[in-house]
Amino acid sequence: MKKMLFIFNPRSGKAQIKNKLVNILDIFTKAGYELTVHVTQRQGDAMEAAFRYGENKDLVVCSGGDGTLNETISGLMKLNEYPDLGYIPAGSTNDFASSLKISKDMLKAAEAAVSGQAYPIDIGGFCEDKYFIYIAAFGAFTEVSYLTPQDKKNVLGHQAYMLEGMKSLASIKSYSMRVECEEIMLEGEFIFGMITNTISVGGFKGLVTQDVALDDGEFEVLLIRSPKTALDLTNIINYMFLKEEPNEYVHKFRTRSLKLISDEPIDWVLDGEFGGARREVSITNLEKKIRIMRKNLK
Numbered sequence: 001m002k003k004m005l006f007i008f009n010p011r012s013g014k015a016q017i018k019n020k021l022v023n024i025l026d027i028f029t030k031a032g033y034e035l036t037v038h039v040t041q042r043q044g045d046a047m048e049a050a051f052r053y054g055e056n057k058d059l060v061v062c063s064g065g066d067g068t069l070n071e072t073i074s075g076l077m078k079l080n081e082y083p084d085l086g087y088i089p090a091g092s093t094n095d096f097a098s099s100l101k102i103s104k105d106m107l108k109a110a111e112a113a114v115s116g117q118a119y120p121i122d123i124g125g126f127c128e129d130k131y132f133i134y135i136a137a138f139g140a141f142t143e144v145s146y147l148t149p150q151d152k153k154n155v156l157g158h159q160a161y162m163l164e165g166m167k168s169l170a171s172i173k174s175y176s177m178r179v180e181c182e183e184i185m186l187e188g189e190f191i192f193g194m195i196t197n198t199i200s201v202g203g204f205k206g207l208v209t210q211d212v213a214l215d216d217g218e219f220e221v222l223l224i225r226s227p228k229t230a231l232d233l234t235n236i237i238n239y240m241f242l243k244e245e246p247n248e249y250v251h252k253f254r255t256r257s258l259k260l261i262s263d264e265p266i267d268w269v270l271d272g273e274f275g276g277a278r279r280e281v282s283i284t285n286l287e288k289k290i291r292i293m294r295k296n297l298k
């Protein structure tokens with residue numbers, strides 16, 4: 001019998017899995033799987049469960065928000081062999097699900113997990129010990145995303161709390177850093193940076209480009225230098241949120257790996273969750289590392 005590990009976060013997205021759970025388990029059972037089910041109990045639990053019970057499974061399915069997906073993949077990465085992964089989005093922020101074209105209808109996503117097609121995607125390796133699926137970021141606009149309590153996230157949604165972050169722009173902090181990769185070397189004061197492998201990132205329109213691929217071994221990088229005047233800051237914000245013309249403060253490029261070195265520890269956010277404070281960060285694209293199940297796209 002095929003073996004599946006199903007990990008779900010019962011609290012994400014206003015506990016929307018509650019009414020769907022029986023049907024989801026029925027879909028898995030009908031598809032011929034012997035099930036191991038783990039209900040996450042606290043932060044970090046999805047990662048532990050994926051590591052502890054993921055070995056020798058044919059398929060691991062997780063349900064929750066971006067954080068649950070991140071934890072599950074982080075747990076799987078510690079295994080010797082990686083099972084295929086199914087994802088049933090349930091959080092208020094499911095940026096990556098839309099990038100992957102995974103349905104927001106939980107039952108359709110459950111069907112795709114068992115009868116779809118395995119699609120290899122790149123995983124971001126962060127400093128040897130952490131991973132991200134679609135975004136690693138620091139600086140302005142990021143603090144709010146992991147400091148906002150879950151309930152507020154559920155009510156407001158992603159865009160709203162991004163905009164809430166703009167209230168604190170008067171106190172915007174800049175970081176002295178050096179950024180190194182094969183393509184480019186930058187030095188100076190930066191207020192924001194994001195390394196992504198996704199088609200959409202919350203409210204940020206400036207990053208969205210047509211030709212992003214999730215399996216090309218490359219990240220899209222966006223770095224923003226400290227503005228000198230209020231007008232510069234307005235231009236930056238317009239660029240980030242309204243997709244106006246880029247300006248001299250904006251650096252955009254692609255790379256397979258990069259290093260960021262700063263004078264002081266910087267708080268990083270990985271897939272919307274706190275990723276630790278670090279002075280030196282190395283980020284590597286692990287090409288086609290995990291296969292995600294999704295509906296057959298013809």
Ligand SMILES: [Mg+2]
Nearest residue numbers: 213214216218
């Ligand atoms: Mg890519």
